[in-house]
């Protein structure tokens with residue numbers, strides 16, 4: 001279903017969110033106070049607008065409240081990011097997602113009601129570190145400082161063993177959400193399902209438990 005998004009701030013992050021949404025076929029309004037950025041955005045946004053995201057009257061005038069989802073991608077100017085978020089929440093925009101610059105910025109955004117807060121550089125850094133330190137990790141999502149979801153590839157260590165035999169939840173405290181086997185995804189793994197070398201497990205758990213599972217069971 002086609003959705004409407006507005007992105008405020010067209011730095012590298014704002015631009016890439018904007019491009020992807022546009023390519024996915026959504027309607028995207030790109031807003032920036034920099035004229036050159038707005039000129040360029042006409043190739044990857046449905047509508048563009050030269051405006052200051054901290055200007056409440058300008059936000060009202062363009063009817064930003066009618067957007068279900070607004071992404072604030074101004075980070076360097078923390079004050080501008082906070083003010084813009086505040087206006088959007090005051091105008092009852094249902095979903096305001098904001099890029100944060102640091103933990104102080106994050107705390108303020110949380111207090112003023114940002115619905116989701118991103119730290120793209122930090123998150124990507126974590127993901128890369130995970131890939132670098134484990135050959136078995138294919139993908140990784142940080143849920144919090146302590147918990148994550150990982151996609152791991154199995155080795156011959158699990159060949160022919162059933163989930164009940166491996167007893168992963170009791171031994172390692174983590175849970176298999178899905179198994180990719182021979183190109184098919186099984187989202188309701190059964191205790192008698194057998195694993196084979198090269199299967200992909202999508203698992204949730206504490207980072208410590210997931211690491212222990214990778215080291216000892218795979």
Ligand code: ATP
Pocket residue numbers: 008009010011012013014031032033034037051052053054073074075076077080
């Ligand atoms: P990235 O790393 O994604 O490039 P960044 O941290 O460098 O992001 P910023 O430098 O904060 O991002 O700015 C991103 C964009 O936001 C720039 O294009 C800038 O012109 C725009 N911008 C900054 N302040 C405002 C504002 N008050 N209103 C609208 N756009 C703004």
